[in-house]
Amino acid sequence: MRATNANVADMLAALAGGVGAARFLSGLLDVVPATEVTAIVNTGDDDKFHGLWVCPDLDSVTYHLSGNHNHETGWGLADETFRVMEGLDRFGSPTWFRLGDRDLATHLYRTERLNAGATLSEVTSEIAKAWGLEINLIPMTNDRVATRITIADNHEEQSLQEWFVKNQSTPVVESVRFENAEMAQAAPGVIEALSQAETIIICPSNPIISISPILAVPKIREVLIDRRDHVVGVSPIIAGRTVRGPADRLMDALGIEVSCVGVAATYQDFCGTLVIDSRDADLAGRVNSLGVRAVISDTMMSNSRIAAALARETVAART
Amino acid sequence: MRATNANVADMLAALAGGVGAARFLSGLLDVVPATEVTAIVNTGDDDKFHGLWVCPDLDSVTYHLSGNHNHETGWGLADETFRVMEGLDRFGSPTWFRLGDRDLATHLYRTERLNAGATLSEVTSEIAKAWGLEINLIPMTNDRVATRITIADNHEEQSLQEWFVKNQSTPVVESVRFENAEMAQAAPGVIEALSQAETIIICPSNPIISISPILAVPKIREVLIDRRDHVVGVSPIIAGRTVRGPADRLMDALGIEVSCVGVAATYQDFCGTLVIDSRDADLAGRVNSLGVRAVISDTMMSNSRIAAALARETVAART
Numbered sequence: 284m285r286a287t288n289a290n291v292a293d294m295l296a297a298l299a300g301g302v303g304a305a306r307f308l309s310g311l312l313d314v315v316p317a318t319e320v321t322a323i324v325n326t327g328d329d330d331k332f333h334g335l336w337v338c339p340d341l342d343s344v345t346y347h348l349s350g351n352h353n354h355e356t357g358w359g360l361a362d363e364t365f366r367v368m369e370g371l372d373r374f375g376s377p378t379w380f381r382l383g384d385r386d387l388a389t390h391l392y393r394t395e396r397l398n399a400g401a402t403l404s405e406v407t408s409e410i411a412k413a414w415g416l417e418i419n420l421i422p423m424t425n426d427r428v429a430t431r432i433t434i435a436d437n438h439e440e441q442s443l444q445e446w447f448v449k450n451q452s453t454p455v456v457e458s459v460r461f462e463n464a465e466m467a468q469a470a471p472g473v474i475e476a477l478s479q480a481e482t483i484i485i486c487p488s489n490p491i492i493s494i495s496p497i498l499a500v501p502k503i504r505e506v507l508i509d510r511r512d513h514v515v516g517v518s519p520i521i522a523g524r525t526v527r528g529p530a531d532r533l534m535d536a537l538g539i540e541v542s543c544v545g546v547a548a549t550y551q552d553f554c555g556t557l558v559i560d561s562r563d564a565d566l567a568g569r570v571n572s573l574g575v576r577a578v579i580s581d582t583m584m585s586n587s588r589i590a591a592a593l594a595r596e597t598v599a600a601r602t
Numbered sequence: 603m604r605a606t607n608a609n610v611a612d613m614l615a616a617l618a619g620g621v622g623a624a625r626f627l628s629g630l631l632d633v634v635p636a637t638e639v640t641a642i643v644n645t646g647d648d649d650k651f652h653g654l655w656v657c658p659d660l661d662s663v664t665y666h667l668s669g670n671h672n673h674e675t676g677w678g679l680a681d682e683t684f685r686v687m688e689g690l691d692r693f694g695s696p697t698w699f700r701l702g703d704r705d706l707a708t709h710l711y712r713t714e715r716l717n718a719g720a721t722l723s724e725v726t727s728e729i730a731k732a733w734g735l736e737i738n739l740i741p742m743t744n745d746r747v748a749t750r751i752t753i754a755d756n757h758e759e760q761s762l763q764e765w766f767v768k769n770q771s772t773p774v775v776e777s778v779r780f781e782n783a784e785m786a787q788a789a790p791g792v793i794e795a796l797s798q799a800e801t802i803i804i805c806p807s808n809p810i811i812s813i814s815p816i817l818a819v820p821k822i823r824e825v826l827i828d829r830r831d832h833v834v835g836v837s838p839i840i841a842g843r844t845v846r847g848p849a850d851r852l853m854d855a856l857g858i859e860v861s862c863v864g865v866a867a868t869y870q871d872f873c874g875t876l877v878i879d880s881r882d883a884d885l886a887g888r889v890n891s892l893g894v895r896a897v898i899s900d901t902m903m904s905n906s907r908i909a910a911a912l913a914r915e916t917v918a919a920r921t
Contacts, residue, residue, distance in 0.1 A: 334653075334714040366683055370707025373732045376714075384703045388689025395653040395695075413692045 295598065296321045296480035300493025301328070301340040302357050302527060303519055303584075304486035305347030307597075308418070310590025311484075312348060315598065317417035321476035323503075325488070326403070326422045327430035327461055327496030330444045332380050333371065335390035336397055339444075340493065341407055341422060342389060349414040357527060360385045379449045404470045419472070423497045426467035430492055433457045435536070443492060452529035456536040459491055464499035477506045482601045485516035487582060489530040490549045491537065498553075507553035514554045515600050516575075517593070518543035521560040521583055542566055547575040556600050558582060558593070576602065614917065615640045615799035619812025620647070620659040621676050621846060622838055622903075623805035624666030626916075627737070629909025630803075631667060634917065636736035640795035642822075644807070645722070645741045646749035646780055646815030647762045651699050652690065654709035655716055658763075659812065660726055660741060661708060668733040676846060679704045698768045723789045738791070742816045745786035749811055752776045754855070762811060771848035775855040778810055783818035796825045801920045804835035806901060808849040809868045810856065817872075826872035833873045834919050835894075836912070837862035840879040840902055861885055866894040875919050877901060877912070895921065 295315060299308060299322045308322055322344060329338045339358070346352040346360055353359045363383035371378050382390065389410060396406045402425040411420045430443040435457040446452060477483055488494055498504045507514055523541050525531045531541045539545040543559040547570040550557065557575045559567065560582040570577035578600040584590040614634060618627060618641045627641055644659045658677070665671040665679055672678045682702035690697050701709065708729060715725045721744040730739045749762040754776040765771060796802055807813055817823040826833055842860050844850045850860045858864040862878040866889040869876065876894045878886065879901040889896035897919040903909040 333710045334717055335710070364683065364685055364703070366703035367686060367706050367710065370704045371711060373707065374711040374728070375732075376707075376711060384683070384685035385689045387686050387706070388692065388695075391652045391654070391686065392690060392693040392695060398653055409693070413694075 293319050294321065294476070294480045295319055295482050295484060296323060296476040297484040297486050298488070298494055298497050299324045299340065299344060299486045300488030301325075301343040302347070304340070304488045304493070305344045305352070306584045306590050307484075307486045307517065307594060308344060309347050310584065310587060310592070311594035311598070312418065313587065313591035314595045318419075321419040321421065321472065321480070323421055323423055323470075323473050323476065323497060325493045325496050326424060327428050327464075327492065328443045328447075329427075329429075330380075330442055332382060332390075333376060335382075335387070335394045337380070337382065337390050338393070338403070338407075338422070341410075341420065342386070344420060345389075345411055345414050345416060348416050348418060351414070359383050380444055402470075404472070419476070421470050421472050421476075423470060423473065423503070424467040424500050425470050426463065428464045428467050428496060428500065429462040430496055431460050431462050433459070447492075447529065452532060456533055459495070459533070459537070461496045461499040464496065465501065467500050469500050469503055473500075474502055474506055477503065477510065480513065482598055483507065483510060483514045484597055485514065485550065485554060487517040487519040487526075487584075489519060489525070489528055489533065490539075490546055491530065491533040504553060511553050512555045512602055515556040515558065515578075515597055516546065516550050516554045517558045517582060517597055518546045518560065518563070520546055520563075522562040526583065543577070544569045544573070547573045547577070551575050555602060558597050558600055612638050613640065613795070613799045614638055614801050614803060615642060615795040616803040616805050617807070617813055617816050618643045618659065618663060618805045619807030620644075620662040621666070623659070623807045623812070624663045624671070625903045625909050626803075626805045626836060626913060627663060628666050629903065629906060629911070630913035630917070631737065632906065632910035633914045637738075640738040640740065640791065640799070642740055642742055642789075642792050642795065642816060644812045644815050645743060646747050646811065647766075648746075648748075649699075649761055649763045651701060651709075652695060654701075654706070654713045656699070656701065656709050657712070657722070657726075657741070660729075660739065661705070663739060664708075664730055664733050664735060667735050667737060670733070678702050699763055721789075723791070738795070740789050740791050740795075742789060742792065742822070743786040743819050744789050745782065747783045747786050747815060747819065748781040749815055750779050750781050752778070766811075766848065771851060775852055778814070778852070778856070780815045780818040783815065784820065786819050788819050788822055792819075793821055793825055796822065796829065799832065801917055802826065802829060802833045803916055804833065804869065804873060806836040806838040806845075806903075808838060808844075808847055808852065809858075809865055810849065810852040813869075823872060830872050831874045831921055834875040834877065834897075834916055835865065835869050835873045836877045836901060836916055837865045837879065837882070839865055839882075841881045845902065862896070863888045863892070866892045866896075870894050874921060877916050877919055
């Protein structure tokens with residue numbers, strides 16, 4: 284457990300994707316003050332629907348941390364309705380990406396502010412405050428970076444949401460790229476948070492489509508490599524599978540072993556410590572031999588108590 | 603009753619505002635084939651809310667004619683909810699203009715299409731088709747014309763919706779202008795419909811803020827003057843009051859007699875016949891002496907049977 288008096292030495296930074304990260308961060312805020320945490324969130328999944336900018340990972344984190352997420356679906360808000368989507372069906376608009384009525388308010392607000400010239404950082408901070416969050420929530424970049432998936436079958440490219448939601452992540456993937464990443468700038472505060480944090484956590488998110496887009500933004504990977512001893516990852520793979528989402532299929536398609544060893548191999552340049560699940564204790568030796576120190580814990584966050592314990596052990600795991 | 607075989611000689615054109623026009627047109631479509639009718643709708647009330655283009659009069663007509671309007675409020679859709687608005691309250695967004703969830707689908711669709719380069723005419727036609735309408739529904743212009751209200755008290759200008767909805771049309775009005783009207787072009791089909799129609803109906807709409815903006819678009823008033831004998835107006839003023847809306851207060855503020863005589867005086871240049879309510883039968887002589895032929899009918903459309911009868915008499919009223 285951290286001291287409650289925040290100072291630079293106590294600061295934590297976390298690289299985060301969607302629901303897995305949101306659950307982890309929720310546990311983290313049970314054990315450290317929210318004002319000590321900077322979460323740097325993937326925006327490669329962001330897309331425009333019906334003219335509105337949708338940031339699924341930022342919103343998943345916001346809705347989870349404010350306790351308003353939908354427990355049943357995992358995504359979106361609790362007590363949600365879909366009347367606007369039903370209305371859009373009349374016009375033949377594509378409504379496979381289901382935006383709830385309560386959720387739409389967020390996208391309307393964000394889009395109007397962006398169109399008025401606000402940066403995504405600014406709007407994200409406004410939205411987080413409106414939901415009562417005290418964590419420092421920032422997008423990886425204020426520039427548009429788009430995760431693009433090439434399908435093995437026909438070598439055609441799809442947006443992340445087309446592949447993940449519309450096609451239910453069934454088409455086998457040939458490759459993944461982050462369009463425009465090389466031109467993007469890390470959002471204000473990202474490099475500072477990573478440079479100053481006592482511990483940098485890589486949340487249990489999809490290594491390929493949640494963490495890699497963040498690392499593709501210039502300077503982020505470099506500062507992590509410099510601070511490798513301060514970086515603690517949490518493996519999203521447990522006993523050869525993901526808890527949710529397509530990380531296992533993506534890793535497999537890209538020739539990465541679907542295990543915490545594969546995660547360690549992906550992260551080894553910039554991650555000194557990897558928290559792996561107790562079900563994978565037998566793989567600790569192989570993780571260690573990659574130069575990544577394996578720490579064994581219960582990483583299956585089936586309730587908030589386990590999530591908090593995992594967060595506490597992750598913070599304590601840094602060398 | 604008209605023949606069901608449409609040809610140019612049968613065609614009807616109507617200048618229309620919001621709810622009053624919608625009720626009248628609904629009656630009209632009970633007595634003539636929808637494919638014979640072109641409704642030219644005021645867009646001076648249009649405004650942007652939360653980044654979305656809202657066209658209150660076009661939507662009122664569409665929702666009424668498809669039978670989906672809200673009978674209780676008069677505006678918006680039946681069976682409506684306001685969950686997106688409730689969500690926007692969290693962000694401190696101004697939500698005094700209540701957009702329902704079902705209704706928002708229309709604005710999202712329209713805004714996305716406009717942003718993609720479609721004209722308002724094109725989108726209006728798409729929306730009308732999506733709601734199953736066969737009437738030819740066209741905006742007065744595809745250009746932005748904004749009705750602006752100057753308040754007597756402080757000589758400040760407000761948008762129509764600020765004055766009408768936010769301030770409940772209570773501030774006394776000094777003047778009304780139609781910003782950008784002189785630069786606007788009538789939408790495709792407007793001049794043609796007015797030139798060719800056997801009868802041109804001026805629906806029982808607000809003369810100041812529903813009909814005048816249409817007339818302010820170059821060429822529209824001129825073609826009506828040329829075809830004065832074909833023009834039949836319906837007075838929205840009954841026994842010195844409007845059925846709904848602020849027409850009476852506006853006429854009074856602008857020095858126009860609040861009666862069918864005032865309406866006749868406003869329309870006399872381009873309107874050969876005015877249908878007035880039987881409650882105003884004693885004013886027929888004064889209307890006639892303005893050179894506008896008064897026709898007496900029941901204009902209080904308290905049910906669809908009366909609306910249909912009024913429409914039938916209006917069509918028959920032309921000289």
